[in-house]
Every structure is written in C-alpha cells, then in structure tokens.
Amino acid sequence: MRLSRSRVALRAALLAAGGGFMLWRAAEARRAARALEGGEAALASRMALVWALVGALALLTAAAAALALRPRRRQKSLRLDDLPGARGGGPRPQ
Numbered sequence: 001m002r003l004s005r006s007r008v009a010l011r012a013a014l015l016a017a018g019g020g021f022m023l024w025r026a027a028e029a030r031r032a033a034r035a036l037e038g039g040e041a042a043l044a045s046r047m048a049l050v051w052a053l054v055g056a057l058a059l060l061t062a063a064a065a066a067l068a069l070r071p072r073r074r075q076k077s078l079r080l081d082d083l084p085g086a087r088g089g090g091p092r093p094q
Contacts, residue, residue: 008065015062022055 003011026048033044 005069008068012062012065012069015058015065019055019058019062022051022058026052026055 029044029048029051033041033048036044
C-alpha cells in the first residue's frame, strides 16, 4: 500500500517529536535517579536507558521515513518477457 507524501511527512514529524520527547524524558529520569539510592536508583537508571533506546529508535525511524520522501527516478518494471526462458524471451539457461 502506498502512502501519500503528506502522510509520510506527518509520520516522520510525529516520530521525530515522539523520539525527542522520549530522549528528554530519559535525561530527566537519569537526573532524578542520581538522587535515589540502592534498588530505586538502579530501576530508575534502567528505565531511563529503555526510554533513551525507544527515543533513538523513533528518531531513526523518522529519518528513514524522511528519506522515503526523496524524489526517485522511476525504474522499469519487471516483465516476464525480460526473463530468460520465458515464452519468446530468449534461450533457456541450462
């Protein structure tokens, strides 16, 4: 299914905003974890790491969606007549 350019742009913008928010949230959680002690600090630090990874993945996905917006040259579509061994398409490989 093909998406329109505006939908892909919206998807990229929302992913970038969500990724930025998750990275900000991870930084805030990391700062808050420094004030805690023991198991609470370890849990808060791990949660911050997970949020940072989710944010980075969202930003990477947003970049991939933005790259999909680049104009590309149309390629010739594959036809069965182009394949060797097809009816009337040339000699069969052995």
